[in-house]
Amino acid sequence: MKKVYSVKLKTLTPIHIGCDAVYEPMQFRMDENSSEMVLFDAAGWLAALDDSDRKRFSETAKKGTMVSLVELMKFVNSRPAEGRRVKVASGILENHKRVLNLSLNEQSIRREFNQSQIRRTSFRSTDNRPVIPGTAVKGAIRTAWLNAMQNIKQLRKDERMRDRDLQNHLMDYRLIAEDPFRLVKVSDFQPVGDAKTEIVYAVNFKRKGEQGRGVPQMLEVVSYGQIFSGTITVEEKSHERTPISNPVNAEDLLRAVAAFFTKGLERENQILMQMGNRNQINRESPMPICIGFHSGAENMTVEGHRNIRILGGRGRPDRFDSQGTTIWLTAQKKTGPGSLPMGWCGLEIMDDKGMMFLDADEKSWRMAQEQSRLARLDEIRDAEEKIREEQARLEAAAEARRLEEIKKQEEAQRLEALGPVDRAIAELESGTLSDDAIASLMRNELETSEPEDAKRLALALKACLEARGEWDVKKKAKAKFARKQKIRQVLGEI
Numbered sequence: 001m002k003k004v005y006s007v008k009l010k011t012l013t014p015i016h017i018g019c020d021a022v023y024e025p026m027q028f029r030m031d032e033n034s035s036e037m038v039l040f041d042a043a044g045w046l047a048a049l050d051d052s053d054r055k056r057f058s059e060t061a062k063k064g065t066m067v068s069l070v071e072l073m074k075f076v077n078s079r080p081a082e083g084r085r086v087k088v089a090s091g092i093l094e095n096h097k098r099v100l101n102l103s104l105n106e107q108s109i110r111r112e113f114n115q116s117q118i119r120r121t122s123f124r125s126t127d128n129r130p131v132i133p134g135t136a137v138k139g140a141i142r143t144a145w146l147n148a149m150q151n152i153k154q155l156r157k158d159e160r161m162r163d164r165d166l167q168n169h170l171m172d173y174r175l176i177a178e179d180p181f182r183l184v185k186v187s188d189f190q191p192v193g194d195a196k197t198e199i200v201y202a203v204n205f206k207r208k209g210e211q212g213r214g215v216p217q218m219l220e221v222v223s224y225g226q227i228f229s230g231t232i233t234v235e236e237k238s239h240e241r242t243p244i245s246n247p248v249n250a251e252d253l254l255r256a257v258a259a260f261f262t263k264g265l266e267r268e269n270q271i272l273m274q275m276g277n278r279n280q281i282n283r284e285s286p287m288p289i290c291i292g293f294h295s296g297a298e299n300m301t302v303e304g305h306r307n308i309r310i311l312g313g314r315g316r317p318d319r320f321d322s323q324g325t326t327i328w329l330t331a332q333k334k335t336g337p338g339s340l341p342m343g344w345c346g347l348e349i350m351d352d353k354g355m356m357f358l359d360a361d362e363k364s365w366r367m368a369q370e371q372s373r374l375a376r377l378d379e380i381r382d383a384e385e386k387i388r389e390e391q392a393r394l395e396a397a398a399e400a401r402r403l404e405e406i407k408k409q410e411e412a413q414r415l416e417a418l419g420p421v422d423r424a425i426a427e428l429e430s431g432t433l434s435d436d437a438i439a440s441l442m443r444n445e446l447e448t449s450e451p452e453d454a455k456r457l458a459l460a461l462k463a464c465l466e467a468r469g470e471w472d473v474k475k476k477a478k479a480k481f482a483r484k485q486k487i488r489q490v491l492g493e494i
Contacts (some may be wrong), residue, residue: 285346
């Protein structure tokens, strides 16, 4: 027998689940107008560049230096690119701008890049939406159960006892095969809808309010109010030979989670108040839970057995205590002010109807994404068709120019092969001769040619002038009238 719970998870504060991945410089550009990081497909983006830009990008990339990497980042930031958009803290935008304007020094650029990495939260490779790994949730549930067992058994703290030994004593097992949590299965929690993320600073603060010694970090976090769904399965002993002698009771487990993390949530709200921070973690669920990076040492350890390391100041050794002295808060700038603690979310057991609504929300989002994708494909196809049409037009124009040039060359060669009179007649028939050229024909070829050639030339001159509307002229247009009379004379008309 087993109990399977359908569970909705809603983020109450920003959450970061590490996945050993960072955002590489060639994966994004910063949109300062909207304060967003635009994550784009590099291959598609490169393919859309014109030949000149693609050549420039390739030549810069071949250099393989830190300086060339900054040059590539500038190039990417100056070109349009679309993709998934992630909100970015103002301080991180300023830092990115500063990186783009670094002096061209290999060592300083390398140092700056090492300090400016943006760590990704756990994500789905299929659509880049965040995902909450079941291991993170199961680890938090296990911590709550261990604390519940400590409340019952009241084991005394023993500095020599290792963490694994403490767990063995609290849950009555010796070997891994006997661990009661082998019967607890937690699925990955998948996003429902968009499941937005943002890029923020995680800043370490002393609980008295001033900034702590921890180095500020740039993290992608799941934003407040995002919804995920998954399952928690608690199995019972299937037969007597099962080595697990003390299985977890499902209802007791859920009560333990609610009790332990409610206490932790109230503790962190109290810390925020003591720091003068007006932000509070809203308890929107009877079953809060704290998971992921910087979720607080108290939320990850067993009360009564805590050994939280406290870093000593200058010249002072580190020490261990039952409670921490600092807290990590999200912030817009690496100097603060801090906003909210990290890692808090609420679990809610859902019935079939509730899950039906979540499924409907997810399907609705996927349909909208598909419609958007198809619309984008239509836009791309239209753009490609326009490019093809323009290319065809340019090629046709180039071909027409080529043929025209060939025609001109052939005509020039033909004219070159003709005698002076035949060449002059051909030029007159083309209608391209200027007034000066016609006057030259009148003075030279018309007067010096043999009578028969002169007559042919005169006929061509008459036809040309008629076509230009310059044949029927009166005596008062002396020069043109004289020209007409000379042509008529050669033709024997007068």
